[in-house]
Amino acid sequence: MQIVESPSEMQSYALGFRSGGRSIALVPTMGFLHAAHLSLLRLARERADIVVVSVFVNPTQFGPGEDFDNYPRAFERDAEVCRKAGADILFHPSADTMYANDHSVVVEETSLSRTLCGLSRPEHFAGVTTVVAKLFNIVQPHVAVFGAKDAQQARVIQRMTRDLNFPIEIIVAPTVREEDGLAMSSRNALLTPPQRAEASRIRQALLSAKALIDQGERDPEIIRRHVLGHLNESPELEIDYVDIVDGERLRPVERIDALTLIAVAVRIGDTRLIDNIMPACDAFPDSSRQSST
Amino acid sequence: MQIVESPSEMQSYALGFRSGGRSIALVPTMGFLHAAHLSLLRLARERADIVVVSVFVNPTQFGPGEDFDNYPRAFERDAEVCRKAGADILFHPSADTMYANDHSVVVEETSLSRTLCGLSRPEHFAGVTTVVAKLFNIVQPHVAVFGAKDAQQARVIQRMTRDLNFPIEIIVAPTVREEDGLAMSSRNALLTPPQRAEASRIRQALLSAKALIDQGERDPEIIRRHVLGHLNESPELEIDYVDIVDGERLRPVERIDALTLIAVAVRIGDTRLIDNIMPACDAFPDSSRQSST
Numbered sequence: 197m198q199i200v201e202s203p204s205e206m207q208s209y210a211l212g213f214r215s216g217g218r219s220i221a222l223v224p225t226m227g228f229l230h231a232a233h234l235s236l237l238r239l240a241r242e243r244a245d246i247v248v249v250s251v252f253v254n255p256t257q258f259g260p261g262e263d264f265d266n267y268p269r270a271f272e273r274d275a276e277v278c279r280k281a282g283a284d285i286l287f288h289p290s291a292d293t294m295y296a297n298d299h300s301v302v303v304e305e306t307s308l309s310r311t312l313c314g315l316s317r318p319e320h321f322a323g324v325t326t327v328v329a330k331l332f333n334i335v336q337p338h339v340a341v342f343g344a345k346d347a348q349q350a351r352v353i354q355r356m357t358r359d360l361n362f363p364i365e366i367i368v369a370p371t372v373r374e375e376d377g378l379a380m381s382s383r384n385a386l387l388t389p390p391q392r393a394e395a396s397r398i399r400q401a402l403l404s405a406k407a408l409i410d411q412g413e414r415d416p417e418i419i420r421r422h423v424l425g426h427l428n429e430s431p432e433l434e435i436d437y438v439d440i441v442d443g444e445r446l447r448p449v450e451r452i453d454a455l456t457l458i459a460v461a462v463r464i465g466d467t468r469l470i471d472n473i474m475p476a477c478d479a480f481p482d483s484s485r486q487s488s489t
Numbered sequence: 490m491q492i493v494e495s496p497s498e499m500q501s502y503a504l505g506f507r508s509g510g511r512s513i514a515l516v517p518t519m520g521f522l523h524a525a526h527l528s529l530l531r532l533a534r535e536r537a538d539i540v541v542v543s544v545f546v547n548p549t550q551f552g553p554g555e556d557f558d559n560y561p562r563a564f565e566r567d568a569e570v571c572r573k574a575g576a577d578i579l580f581h582p583s584a585d586t587m588y589a590n591d592h593s594v595v596v597e598e599t600s601l602s603r604t605l606c607g608l609s610r611p612e613h614f615a616g617v618t619t620v621v622a623k624l625f626n627i628v629q630p631h632v633a634v635f636g637a638k639d640a641q642q643a644r645v646i647q648r649m650t651r652d653l654n655f656p657i658e659i660i661v662a663p664t665v666r667e668e669d670g671l672a673m674s675s676r677n678a679l680l681t682p683p684q685r686a687e688a689s690r691i692r693q694a695l696l697s698a699k700a701l702i703d704q705g706e707r708d709p710e711i712i713r714r715h716v717l718g719h720l721n722e723s724p725e726l727e728i729d730y731v732d733i734v735d736g737e738r739l740r741p742v743e744r745i746d747a748l749t750l751i752a753v754a755v756r757i758g759d760t761r762l763i764d765n766i767m768p769a770c771d772a773f774p775d776s777s778r779q780s781s782t
Contacts, residue, residue, distance in 0.1 A: 301652035
């Protein structure tokens with residue numbers, strides 16, 4: 197495995213792979229890799245000749261006061277993990293090679309990004325779409341793999357890929373969970389042990405909502421109050437949102453169906469965690485390509 | 490020459506050319522082709538195996554009340570012109586294949602696009618950068634050719650290409666002029682004969698400014714007033730701006746030097762015309778890659 201730091205060097209390699217007829221899969225990450233990243237990497241490995249993992253804690257997707265400085269980093273360990281998992285290239289650029297001092301171009305999604313996390317993180321998705329557009333052009337992938345935990349991010353990236361005509365297939369990989377159900381996230385490392393214990397409530401609340409829906413409940417307001425009630429039992433959890441939306445357009449639904457997404461964001465101390473479930477998806481396995489369960 | 494209307498078909502061809510080792514040059518146009526477009530096409534022909542000319546009157550770069558409906562169109566003639574000039578593919582998509590009903594992604598340049606034409610056409614450059622990013626992804630060019638008449642557009646495209654890491658060389662081709670000096674533009678066809686006669690004042694004003702600079706004048710305010718005075722002699726010309734700026738950053742300069750750009754926009758009746766000159770560029774031939782003379 198090769199570690200590449202320069203965007204232009206990475207791009208030269210990528211164009212070389214392409215003109216040599218080799219397919220490229222990209223796994224974009226912010227590092228501090230865990231088992232969920234490995235599942236993305238395995239999917240990438242199945243789909244392309246060359247697997248590129250990018251590790252870049254992108255400053256432009258963090259708002260003022262967010263956890264850019266505290267975001268966990270462990271590059272040496274990440275490199276070891278990627279090597280063992282069979283990545284071909286670990287792309288690890290610095291912020292100043294990614295963004296010129298007078299950088300002035302933004303890629304912005306203006307619909308799907310306005311709901312859910314977009315309300316409390318108004319600049320976040322423009323940072324994401326801009327850096328992913330850059331990574332797409334640098335790494336020239338045929339396939340790029342994102343995780344279903346970041347459901348809104350996946351939808352926004354799919355929309356960007358479609359609307360800007362990137363010739364790239366976006367794969368959304370199922371969420372990988374800890375034993376108690378907590379969705380794996382690099383940010384979990386920021387939790388204290390008591391916070392970590394409370395965090396498992398997020399998944400419990402979503403599974404409990406799914407149980408109600410399995411019993412026939414279809415009213416989103418009843419389900420929403422049920423999830424809120426479950427989360428509010430813990431004084432440690434500060435709820436950012438619990439929203440029940442159309443899984444494609446991310447707009448509130450009036451009745452729960454196969455494509456409905458329940459999305460949750462909470463704060464525990466200084467750490468913000470998100471998770472989601474498509475509770476009725478299992479009942480209609482062909483109606484959606486993404487399952488978060 | 491092949492005429493391709495479908496973006497996905499165009500992209501398939503382009504990826505095929507690339508994987509077959511063939512280089513691609515793109516000449517993006519809004520059609521109603523004239524001699525200046527042919528000069529872009531000749532440059533493209535010299536630089537790549539496959540020349541793609543796009544003809545697309547992009548609705549998103551016209552503001553409300555601008556001349557989208559009146560913009561001159563002559564596709565059959567354009568096709569004939571491209572065929573004779575040796576284009577390989579004429580890409581002619583419809584607006585609804587380029588923009589989905591729920592299109593929601595914008596590429597925006599937020600610095601260079603804010604001055605000059607950006608002040609009176611606030612949405613124009615976001616429309617340009619978005620459609621050019623799409624064309625870049627659809628046509629997959631190694632080289633793209635733009636005209637120097639649209640000096641600000643060229644700078645904005647160069648910035649977008651750099652900031653989003655497109656692996657594309659941007660070539661800015663010298664402005665081609667009518668016998669009386671008027672910069673060629675599809676919009677010239679919209680002028681009445683008396684308006685057409687008055688339009689030549691734009692070039693005369695710029696050449697007259699250059700003569701003053703050749704004589705040693707370096708004060709931008711004196712030059713600006715000189716150009717304004719020249720243009721104001723005609724009651725037909727309504728001045729949008731006369732600006733004397735740094736040719737790279739497009740910000741006002743305090744003293745004229747080799748990289749200074751004088752940019753002009755006027756209205757004649759309903760038609761808006763632009764032109765520019767780098768008046769001291771000739772004296773420093775190695776200091777800029779772009780000459781508008």
